[in-house]
Amino acid sequence: MNIDWAALGSVFGVSLAVTVALVGLFTLGIVALSKRETATSGAATPATASSAGSAPMAARTGAYVCFALCAAAVAYGIYLIVA
Amino acid sequence: MEHITLLLGIVIVTALVFDFTNGFHDTANAMATTISTGALKPKTAVAMSAVLNLVGAFLSVEVAKTISGGIVNEDGLKTEVIFAALVGAILWNLLTWLVGLPSSSSHALFGGLIGAAVMSMGWSSINGGTVVTKILIPAIAAPLVAGIAATLATRLTYRIGRNTDTKATAKGYRTGQIASAGLVSLAHGTNDAQKTMGIITLALITGGVLNPGANPPMWVIVSAGVAIALGTYLGGWRIIRTMGKGLTDLAPQQGFAAQTSAATAILASSHIGFSLSTTQVCSGAVMGAGLGRKGGVVRWSTATRMFVAWGLTLPAAGLVGAGAEFLTKQGPWGVGATAALLVIGSAVIWTLSRRNAVDHTNVADDEIGAAPAAEPAGVVTTAMAAVTPPPTGSAVASADVDFVKATIASPTGTAADPARPATV
Numbered sequence: 001m002n003i004d005w006a007a008l009g010s011v012f013g014v015s016l017a018v019t020v021a022l023v024g025l026f027t028l029g030i031v032a033l034s035k036r037e038t039a040t041s042g043a044a045t046p047a048t049a050s051s052a053g054s055a056p057m058a059a060r061t062g063a064y065v066c067f068a069l070c071a072a073a074v075a076y077g078i079y080l081i082v083a
Numbered sequence: 084m085e086h087i088t089l090l091l092g093i094v095i096v097t098a099l100v101f102d103f104t105n106g107f108h109d110t111a112n113a114m115a116t117t118i119s120t121g122a123l124k125p126k127t128a129v130a131m132s133a134v135l136n137l138v139g140a141f142l143s144v145e146v147a148k149t150i151s152g153g154i155v156n157e158d159g160l161k162t163e164v165i166f167a168a169l170v171g172a173i174l175w176n177l178l179t180w181l182v183g184l185p186s187s188s189s190h191a192l193f194g195g196l197i198g199a200a201v202m203s204m205g206w207s208s209i210n211g212g213t214v215v216t217k218i219l220i221p222a223i224a225a226p227l228v229a230g231i232a233a234t235l236a237t238r239l240t241y242r243i244g245r246n247t248d249t250k251a252t253a254k255g256y257r258t259g260q261i262a263s264a265g266l267v268s269l270a271h272g273t274n275d276a277q278k279t280m281g282i283i284t285l286a287l288i289t290g291g292v293l294n295p296g297a298n299p300p301m302w303v304i305v306s307a308g309v310a311i312a313l314g315t316y317l318g319g320w321r322i323i324r325t326m327g328k329g330l331t332d333l334a335p336q337q338g339f340a341a342q343t344s345a346a347t348a349i350l351a352s353s354h355i356g357f358s359l360s361t362t363q364v365c366s367g368a369v370m371g372a373g374l375g376r377k378g379g380v381v382r383w384s385t386a387t388r389m390f391v392a393w394g395l396t397l398p399a400a401g402l403v404g405a406g407a408e409f410l411t412k413q414g415p416w417g418v419g420a421t422a423a424l425l426v427i428g429s430a431v432i433w434t435l436s437r438r439n440a441v442d443h444t445n446v447a448d449d450e451i452g453a454a455p456a457a458e459p460a461g462v463v464t465t466a467m468a469a470v471t472p473p474p475t476g477s478a479v480a481s482a483d484v485d486f487v488k489a490t491i492a493s494p495t496g497t498a499a500d501p502a503r504p505a506t507v
Contacts, residue, residue: 003216007357008224014355015348016232022347023236023340027243030255034247070259077266080350081273082142 022073029066032059089415090162091290093422095283097169099310102279104176105188106136106314109275111322112185112345112365113267116372118446119327120338122257122264125318125443131261132268133316139272140280140308150282151193154217155200156208162289163411163418164199165282170425171195171404175396177432183321183329183441184392187360189278190218194400199408201401214397217358222393225348225359226367233344233368237375240336249334256335263342270349271361272311279307320441326366327446329385331373341365341372363393 035056113135114128123131150157150165172191179186200208244252280299287293293300327333333341345361345368352359366389373381410417410424 003220004357007355008220011348011352011355011357011359012224012228012231014351015228015344016235018351019232019236019340019344019347020239023240023343024243026255026259026339026343027240027336030252030259031244031247033255034251070262074262074266077346077350078269080354081139081266081270 022070025066026070029063032063032066035059090166090418091286091292093418094162094166094286097166098279098282099306101169101173101192102276102307102310103314104173105275106311107317107319108176108180108188108322109271109362110315110318111326112361113264113271115323115326116333116338116341116369117260117264118323120257120260120333120335122260122338125446129316129318131265133312135265135268136272136276136315137308137312139269140276140311141304143273143277150285151196152217154193154210154213155196156210160289161203162286164203164408165286166418167199167408167411167421168192168195168404170407170421171198171400173425174403174428175400177429179392180319180321181432181436183325184389185322185326185362185366186392186396187362188275189360190396191400193218194397195404197397198401198404202405202408203412218397221357221359222363225363226370228359228367229344229348229364230367230371232348233341233371234375236340236344237337237372240340241376244336253335256339260335260339260342263339263346266346267342267349270353274353276307276311279310280304283307318443320443320446324441324446325385326369329382330366330369331379331381333372334376337372337376340375341368344368344371
């Protein structure tokens with residue numbers, strides 16, 4: 001009887017790392033997007049309009065980067081299934 | 084030769100039936116959390132899962148060369164042994180579906196095969212060590228791996244998102260969850276439809292229709308893919324309910340974390356080569372996500388019943404497989420009798436399921452109407468009421484664990500027993 005502890009260990013490590021990383025990334029993206037929405041609604045008042053102009057833009061870009069990384073992970077998953 | 088052709092036909096049909104039960108048994112893995120968090124409507128979810136299963140069946144060209152991957156010595160495996168194994172696996176799948184417990188379809192198949200092979204060729208045909216390394220260790224590891232990953236991911240996502248409005252983020256989480264669920268469905272179609280293709284191809288080779296080492300003909304690939312997709316679309320609503328509602332209550336964040344951890348663990352395990360059961364990974368992920376939320380609860384009574392069912396899968400399917408093989412060994416009439424018992428057993432289980440139906444209309448409800456009280460409570464009804472996953476929130480006595488053993492053992496035993504097929 002030959003238990004492949006190394007394989008089991010790597011399955012455990014990879015699953016843990018990838019899951020936490022992906023969920024973290026995706027959550028960051030969602031949070032950034034929802035901040036943008038609150039920021040845009042806040043920017044409707046004239047006083048804050050000029051100062052809040054760049055922050056939503058950065059948040060939106062950050063969110064899209066996060067989602068793009070997650071999409072890449074899904075694409076790699078599909079590649080693993082097909083290969 | 085006519086007899087062999089008939090037997091071969093029966094085996095192919097039975098393999099497709101197994102594929103079908105596999106599909107509706109495992110819909111829950113991909114779609115239970117998606118349905119219970121409301122990311123997709125029940126019918127939409129199973130339709131999406133069915134399509135992805137069908138696509139998955141055509142994606143990979145590498146068909147399983149063995150049924151059991153070395154657990155059973157498959158040299159000179161007779162067609163009737165494959166048939167007996169399938170009977171054991173199908174009946175166990177239907178029974179666990181009836182009581183709404185997620186359990187591994189592959190393990191049911193292995194169990195049936197072990198039982199049938201022992202009855203046919205003796206204990207020497209089983210590699211005991213492989214049983215431990217391929218079934219027992221993964222069964223313990225799978226829920227732990229996915230569960231711990233899901234717990235940590237749930238904690239993290241709640242922590243990062245603690246200052247945001249839950250309504251604003253719920254839509255995003257649901258989208259992410261659908262993507263993860265899609266990956267699980269696709270992986271399921273690739274793996275499990277191929278298992279059936281492997282069985283049919285093996286039977287065709289054993290029956291002399293195909294040359295050894297031949298690839299499965301197109302009709303085998305198409306029928307296996309269609310069978311698993313139909314089964315998935317039919318939806319094992321009882322199991323979906325247990326996984327999505329019975330084990331714990333899931334918020335969108337948790338559903339997303341659970342499904343992502345399940346998809347990752349399944350892909351990592353099949354890629355690295357320490358294969359874990361999809362069902363056990365998904366159940367573990369759901370429980371982990373339940374534990375990860377502050378104040379989240381896992382209903383351990385339901386979880387314990389599920390663990391008991393996992394432990395019973397191998398011996399129970401094995402017993403039915405052995406009984407079926409004992410019958411088929413008697414000659415053509417035995418094969419016919421086994422087939423008849425399979426049909427009767429399935430019909431009985433289906434009839435019992437009608438008494439307390441769970442379908443797409445009530446799968447995500449908090450309560451399901453209690454079984455009609457006017458009906459005289461037979462042994463099976465009483466025991467069934469005891470093992471059916473409790474309505475969310477109600478406490479269940481720990482004595483239920485004993486009930487599950489009693490119920491699960493008795494109908495399978497009866498179905499395998501030719502003397503009293505109608506007493507279930």
